[in-house]
Amino acid sequence: MAWKRVQPKIDPNSQSVIDPYSHWALGPGLQDFRLPSVEEQSVPVLLRRKTEAWDEKAWALWRNAAEDPDMPERPPRDAEPFDVRFLSLTKTRRLIEDRKFHRFFETLERFTLGPPLPSSSVVPHGYKKARPLQSPSPGVTQDTVIIGIIDDGIPFAHERFRKADGTTRVEYVWVQHGTADNVPVDFDNGFEIPKVDIDNLLATCRQGDFIDEDEIYRRAGVADFTLDGRRSLAWRASHGAHVMDLACGWDPAKAPDWRIICVQLPTAITADSSGASLAPYAVKALEYIRDRAWAIAGPGQSLPVVVNFSYGLLAGPHDGTHAIELDFDDILREHNAIPGNKPMRVVIPSGNSHLARAHATVQFQAAGSHATLPLRMLPDDLTPSFVEIWLPPAAVAGNRVELTIATPQGDVSPPLEENDSHFLRYEVGGKALCEARYHFFPAPTGRGMFLISLQPTMRLESEKSPVPNDPVAPAGLWNLTLKNLGLSSHEPIEAWVQRDDAPVGYPRRGRQAYFDVPSYEVYGHDGRPLEEDDPGYPVKRAGSINAIATGRDTIVIGGLMRKELRPPAYSAGGPVTAPAGATSPHRSGPDALTVSDDSLVQSGVLAAGTRSGSVIAMNGTSVAAPLITRWIARELADGRPGNREAVWKLAGGKELNLPPSKPSPERGGAGRAPLPPVRPGKIER
Known part of the structure; x- marks a missing residue:
């Protein structure tokens, strides 16, 4: 080895x-x-x-x-x-x-x-098996708003998304995986379910007077057990059902004219959060919602649009230049810059990683000094793990930092330098268990990054493999040591461990690696998790904001406990890294906080399960974001801008009547906005 x-x-x-x-x-x-x-x-x-x-x-x-x-x-x-x-x-x-x-x-x-x-x-090249664009429902008025949902487990037949006459408010659903039979016009994969098909399923899939939602989802191909893949809608609860209800769910008799466009991300994207990029799917999802919103508005017309994207990553540049952030900002700016277009907004959660120990900051006081980040790799991790170590921008090319890696067995790597054209590989029996490489991201990022990639620490071998032969990285402490060759004390290095946990409803495969620095204190003397950082420790709670929530034009929302009126321990925030060439970052953290938990002891908020009549509790900043999406939809319907500035004003106005315990701008943005619950309080928990 x-x-x-x-x-x-x-x-x-x-x-x-x-x-x-x-x-x-x-x-x-x-x-x-x-x-x-x-x-x-x-x-x-x-x-x-x-x-x-x-x-x-x-x-x-x-x-x-x-x-x-x-x-x-x-x-x-x-x-x-x-x-x-x-x-x-x-x-x-x-x-x-x-x-x-x-x-x-x-x-x-x-x-x-x-x-x-x-x-x-995927549609074979040269054979566009895409159906003609189905005409959207007529009757667009000045009160019509488009709400886009990009998520997993979209319950498009649920009663909370129907009108008083029993028809659906869902205009289009794009399932990005599944057999490419009815591929959306101008797209290459999955299949589209338009409103006319959903209404037909609602009318024909019945048991007496009751709508058979199981039959609807089976016929639509999203919960068919004869097909391969996970079927999120076959379960009692799904992330998409809960988020969608909070964003645009209504009693059918009271529903406003909010038209819904949904994108179901591939289950492989949702199931494995350990580093494979969701960027291609997320960018096409936002394009799809924009294009279908144009189709609903009609030629030469425009409708206001607000999109909820309750997903997150831990590792990235955190300066607004992640691939998703750049492309989302481009789509928003282009749409909003066209004269006559009504506003388009995107809402993203701030993330749940405040206590994950997945972020570290290293600042050297002198040349030649060292700093070691012990990476704890857990056993029983069935997915790869990744660490990104981001360097500050450099005025000229050179080698300011060296990285060495020590395995749990004590094997120490040769140094990997900034701007190194080689990469490091750790092999056992001819199989790579770890690789480390330096990568420079050109403008607009303009920064270098060391990426450490590790194999899973466990594998489930097939029955035909009596002797395990797939590569497995050893669990334990991998010591990542940085040596300063030319950085000043004002040039911090930022490190993040990539997300590797199980999403709601999915079996646990990954186990989150973290920086296990002995000096880091997890709990206070009262036994509660500590939420503030000690300035002398490299592992930081601050700066753990969602890596795709630092863009310029997206609206970012953190969590809030309704009773205690403070952020839950998991709600992540800034500071955000300043882009290359800028003297300060374009945001400090989330834009505002709203409710993600009813209280410290009643975790989560109530919203829909996957079937009509069901209600479940779910927490996280992913359920705070759609509450703001819902608020923005009302603002847009009334002709107001519903932009970041409007969210700041909302939070600032609410703060006037709240106790004087406002979180810092890095953690809470403009302040706390405890919006009312979507489900009535008479539902007991």
Whole structure:
């Protein structure tokens, strides 16, 4: 067993553009990246250009790589600054490794992979089996608002999303996985369920006078047990059901004209949060909601739109330049800048990682000094783990920091330098258990990052493998040591462990790794979790905000306990890192706080389960965000802007009548806004 330095096979220019997770996913982590027991798989590729217009030679190379005859021969002038295409694993590797695509990568800012789908979920190139766009329901008025939901387990047949006449308020559902039979117009994967089909299912799937929602979901292909994959709607509760009720659920007799557009993310995205990017799917989801909102409004018209995206990551630049943040901001700015367009807003939670010990800050006082971050890898972890160590921007290229890694057995790596063209690999029996590489993200990020990738600490071997033979990383402490060669005391290094926990309703596969520094105190003398940091400790609760919640144009919401009027211990906040070239960050933390728990002892808030009449409690900043989404929908319906400034004003106004225990701006933004519960208080818990 030994560490070794490895020279990458690919072109250095391409390497600087390709998301570093891709090298692990297509290399030592391939067996965890691929879908199990699926022969043909397609990988979504999200790319972002440097320039406003496509370079013609780069477009030709991209068209050649995609092998899609539906792509025009010449680059479209009105193309988005980003693009998403599905490629086979073989084509993806060829695109990355073949030097003939050098010119293509020269024109890119970012190249990101997402987890694969079965090829049966993707339209074959040259064969657009997409149905014509179904006409939306008529009768759009000045009170009509579009609410978009991007989530998992979307209960589109639920009574809380129907009108008084029994028809649905859900205009469109895009299921991003599943057989590609009714692919949405202008998209490449999954299938679409329009309002006309939902109304038909509501009318025909009945047992006497009662609507059979199980039959509806089975016929629609989202809860069919004859098909592979997880069926979130077959369970009592789902994340999407709860969030959707809080954002736009109503008693049918009282429902306003809020039209709903839903996107069901692939279950592989929701099930595995350990580093594979959800960016391609999330960006296309927001595009879909925007496009369908335009279709509902009609030619030359516009409707106000508010979208709830209650997902989060732990690791990232935290400066507003994550791939999702950049593309979301582009979509919002482009839409809102068109004269005559009514506002479009996106709401995101601040995250639940305040106590996760997944964030550390290192500041050196002198050259030659060292700092060690002990990474605790837990046993029984069935998924890969990742750590990102972000360096401050550099005025000139050079080596300011060195990283060495010691395994739990004491094997110490050679140093990995800033701007190092090699990467480190730890092998046992010829199998890679860990890799560490330096990656520089070009503008607008303009910063370097060390990425440490680790195999799972346990695997479930097949019956045909009596002797375990798949690579497994040892559990225990992996010591990550940073040596200062040229950083000043005013240039902090930020480190984050990537999210690796189980979402609501999913079986636990990952176990969250964390920084296990002995000096970090978890509990106070009263036995309660400590929520404030000691300035002398490198592991920080502050700065643990959701890595996709630091954009400029999205609205970010943290949690609040209704009775105690303070944030729950898990609600994460800033500070946010200043972008390269800026003297200060563009936000300090979330925009505001609203209710995520009824009280310290009554965790969560009440909202819908997956079936009509059911109510469950669920907590987290993911259930605070849709309350603000609901409030924004009312603002938009009344012709008010419903933007970040409006949320600040709401919180500031509410604070005037609350006890003087307002959280800091980094933790609580503009303040606390305890909005009323969506479900009536007569429901006892």
